Amino acid sequence: MGGGAHHHNLLKQGIEVIRDFQPLPEILCYPDELNQVWTNLIHNAIQAMEGKGQLQVRAYPQGSEAVVEIIDSGPGIPAELRERIFEPFFTTKPAGEGSGLGLDIVRRILDKHQGRIEVESQPGRTCFRILLPLS
Numbered sequence: 001m002g003g004g005a006h007h008h009n010l011l012k013q014g015i016e017v018i019r020d021f022q023p024l025p026e027i028l029c030y031p032d033e034l035n036q037v038w039t040n041l042i043h044n045a046i047q048a049m050e051g052k053g054q055l056q057v058r059a060y061p062q063g064s065e066a067v068v069e070i071i072d073s074g075p076g077i078p079a080e081l082r083e084r085i086f087e088p089f090f091t092t093k094p095a096g097e098g099s100g101l102g103l104d105i106v107r108r109i110l111d112k113h114q115g116r117i118e119v120e121s122q123p124g125r126t127c128f129r130i131l132l133p134l135s
Helices: 004-012 031-049 103-112
Strands: 015-021 053-062 065-072 116-122 125-133
Touching (some): 031 053, 031 065, 031 103, 103 116
Parallel strands (some): 015 053
Antiparallel strands (some): 116 125
């Protein structure tokens, strides 16, 4: 888990992190795999904001599901790209920078958990919403 400090530095540059966690019942899950989901989404959000902005991480129960939202204040994802961001190796970054957003991995992990992911995006607010069934 050598990447932890790296994230910390990025956050210190001018990204404000707002955490809003409501108590959740336990979820039957593969914690390491779900950690990969959060890490990927937060990493993408930090990159989208290019070092400054606001990152919100929210978790709350909603009916029979746990909802986790990762919201960034970056430029947003154009509508024509939104359908494609979950493709393997798809990236919005210039060629040679990174191997994609890792969202195909995110989606595979969520499928395994019978969960799903939704994205809403406009300039200044992109929200990735993950819904996981409560046991």
